Amino acid sequence: xxxxxxxxxxxxxxxxxxxxxxxxxxxxxxxxxxGDDFVEHHIIPESDLWVRVNRGSWVVAATAARDxxxxxxxxxxxxxxxxxxxxxxxxxxxxxxxxxxxxxxxxQGYAGGETRFQMVVRLYSITDHMGLTIKADLPDGDxxxxxxxxxxxxxxxxxxxxxxxxxxxxxxxxxxxxxxLPGEFQGNPLRKDFPLLARRVKPWPGIVDVELFPGEExx
Amino acid sequence: MTAVGNAGNxxxxxxxxxxxxRQQLAYVATQAADARLNVEIETEGMTLNIGPQHPATHxxxxxxxxxxxxxxxxxxxxxxxxxxxxxxxxxxxxxxxVTTLIxxxxxxxxxxxxxxxxxxxxxxxxxxxxxxxxxIRTVLFELSRIANITLFLGDMAVQLGALTPxxxxxxxxxxxxNQIEAVTGGRFHxxxxxxxxxxxxxxKGWIDDTKQAMQxxxxxxxxxxxxxxxxxxxxxRSRGIGIVPPAIxxxxxxxxxxxxxxxxxxxxxxxxxxxxxxxQLDWKVWTHPDGDSFARYWxxxxxxxxxxxxxxxxxxxxxxxxxMAKVPRIIKVPAGEAYAATENPLGEMGYYIVSKGDLVPFRxxxxxxxxxxxxxxxxxxxxxxxxxxxxxxxxxxxxxxxIDR
Numbered sequence: 348x349x350x351x352x353x354x355x356x357x358x359x360x361x362x363x364x365x366x367x368x369x370x371x372x373x374x375x376x377x378x379x380x381x382g383d384d385f386v387e388h389h390i391i392p393e394s395d396l397w398v399r400v401n402r403g404s405w406v407v408a409a410t411a412a413r414d415x416x417x418x419x420x421x422x423x424x425x426x427x428x429x430x431x432x433x434x435x436x437x438x439x440x441x442x443x444x445x446x447x448x449x450x451x452x453x454x455q456g457y458a459g460g461e462t463r464f465q466m467v468v469r470l471y472s473i474t475d476h477m478g479l480t481i482k483a484d485l486p487d488g489d490x491x492x493x494x495x496x497x498x499x500x501x502x503x504x505x506x507x508x509x510x511x512x513x514x515x516x517x518x519x520x521x522x523x524x525x526x527x528l529p530g531e532f533q534g535n536p537l538r539k540d541f542p543l544l545a546r547r548v549k550p551w552p553g554i555v556d557v558e559l560f561p562g563e564e565x566x
Numbered sequence: 567m568t569a570v571g572n573a574g575n576x577x578x579x580x581x582x583x584x585x586x587x588r589q590q591l592a593y594v595a596t597q598a599a600d601a602r603l604n605v606e607i608e609t610e611g612m613t614l615n616i617g618p619q620h621p622a623t624h625x626x627x628x629x630x631x632x633x634x635x636x637x638x639x640x641x642x643x644x645x646x647x648x649x650x651x652x653x654x655x656x657x658x659x660x661x662x663x664v665t666t667l668i669x670x671x672x673x674x675x676x677x678x679x680x681x682x683x684x685x686x687x688x689x690x691x692x693x694x695x696x697x698x699x700x701x702i703r704t705v706l707f708e709l710s711r712i713a714n715i716t717l718f719l720g721d722m723a724v725q726l727g728a729l730t731p732x733x734x735x736x737x738x739x740x741x742x743x744n745q746i747e748a749v750t751g752g753r754f755h756x757x758x759x760x761x762x763x764x765x766x767x768x769x770k771g772w773i774d775d776t777k778q779a780m781q782x783x784x785x786x787x788x789x790x791x792x793x794x795x796x797x798x799x800x801x802x803r804s805r806g807i808g809i810v811p812p813a814i815x816x817x818x819x820x821x822x823x824x825x826x827x828x829x830x831x832x833x834x835x836x837x838x839x840x841x842x843x844x845x846q847l848d849w850k851v852w853t854h855p856d857g858d859s860f861a862r863y864w865x866x867x868x869x870x871x872x873x874x875x876x877x878x879x880x881x882x883x884x885x886x887x888x889x890m891a892k893v894p895r896i897i898k899v900p901a902g903e904a905y906a907a908t909e910n911p912l913g914e915m916g917y918y919i920v921s922k923g924d925l926v927p928f929r930x931x932x933x934x935x936x937x938x939x940x941x942x943x944x945x946x947x948x949x950x951x952x953x954x955x956x957x958x959x960x961x962x963x964x965x966x967x968x969i970d971r
Contacts, residue, residue: 419813456920469933480903525646543657
């Protein structure tokens with residue numbers, strides 16, 4: 348990553364290079380609780396912790412985070428579709444880069460990932476004031492995962508949203524139906540292969556936003 | 567209501583906390599109402615449809631309640647009338663363009679919506695705004711809070727039948743909006759925060775004007791302490807109504823004043839690690855042990871007054887210097903993931919940004935406070951009486967744009 352800011356940030360980045368014992372301890376505790384189902388973790392010192400678990404131990408991981416790490420606050424739950432947009436640049440703000448970038452299937456974010464769809468849940472400890480992001484891969488042929496309602500009842504609506512937007516099925520969810528969109532709506536809008544029709548019918552006027560000043564070199 | 571009569575001894579205030587007793591009472595009443603419905607002895611259930619356009623709704627929240635007499639057996643909010651798909655739209659806009667959209671999530675405290683997004687992007691870019699920009703950000707953040715919550719203070723009163731407070735709220739809120747407009751050019755949608763700093767410096771004479779406005783808001787708070795909190799009708803309609811036990815609130819993702827009113831001492835302004843300057847101010851986090859509708863109003867009133875003191879301190883300590891860090895004119899955010907959350911007027915608001923190193927974010931997950939805050943209503947409304955629905959919804963305080971995004 349490029350260092351872009353002034354000197355103060357440089358100092359902060361240096362202190363950030365220290366290992367983050369508290370987050371290491373959290374990851375180790377989760378690894379103990381989950382055994383082989385703990386796949387990978389990623390720590391940005393003094394900032395954040397990502398953990399990837401197997402789909403089968405999704406509920407176990409959330410329960411362990413709540414009971415052992417004290418993450419009693421349910422922050423949010425959602426999913427990521429890692430498919431590069433099949434609509435290419437016209438879905439973007441068509442700017443200084445006319446060549447479409449070659450899609451790199453290995454770019455799966457922190458703590459890795461092997462499949463197109465990934466579940467993400469964020470929990471937070473109001474005593475340690477630290478958060479934790481748990482991820483789980485969903486195999487392409489079977490987009491389903493156990494519901495977390497038994498652990499955090501607040502996941503109910505978030506799971507309905509993920510079901511509607513990504514088409515992920517939550518086993519054990521009592522009330523899986525549309526939350527935002529009308530009942531007869533077809534498709535899963537937040538999937539990358541769901542076209543944003545406004546961009547298909549009309550060029551995006553916001554392109555001028557990144558136009559260069561006269562005489563300015565492109566960066 | 568026989569159910570309540572039978573459960574009357576539970577409201578005895580000698581043992582156990584008020585919250586426990588209320589919860590138990592609500593539970594017993596629900597069970598009784600269910601039983602009656604099932605055997606169809608007394609009444610058949612009735613379905614009451616409140617909204618999407620009804621005088622008692624906020625925006626377009628629709629509530630479908632199954633009633634037994636005056637009691638709610640089951641209530642369910644139905645959202646989506648204002649869903650605008652910001653998460654999808656953000657994927658086709660450059661980072662600076664996204665702030666224009668997200669201004670419109672919580673439209674009463676718009677500037678506060680921009681801050682966590684910018685902070686998350688700055689985290690990915692490893693940029694930090696210069697001190698003066700951070701102070702200006704914090705000032706505007708607190709002004710947004712005041713502009714937002716003063717309206718709540720009037721609005722909840724009007725929902726409980728007192729018409730005057732809402733006019734006073736609109737009147738005094740205007741002073742704050744004027745100050746926001748003087749800096750940003752926008753009353754409702756400032757679009758002022760930038761990656762690496764803020765758009766402009768403060769105009770001349772603004773500091774004195776703002777201090778006067780803060781004094782007016784403090785007077786407003788003092789007046790409301792008498793006028794609303796001291797009002798017997800308000801108290802009898804909000805005390806003990808809609809009690810949220812802290813553990814349940816947290817598991818539903820309640821945040822902000824809603825959870826502090828249940829006695830949870832947690833405020834991201836103090837406990838978060840984002841680059842705002844709250845650690846350099848002398849202030850306190852207000853909590854209330856009761857967890858009822860009255861407590862939620864009380865906490866918000868105290869927070870508004872606290873915010874005016876914070877703004878005064880911020881204006882006194884405003885450092886000089888640049889308002890923008892060195893950032894390229896065309897902003898490309900390095901690949902990575904970051905989550906930044908701040909204590910917005912409605913509760914915790916955060917953005918989870920996934921970047922692949924492009925001009926546009928790959929995925930933006932918007933964690934808006936009202937969506938989680940209102941998700942507790944099906945649980946909370948079970949067993950309450952119809953007029954209390956209004957009290958509970960008003961005290962949980964949501965903005966429709968913040969639910970539907």
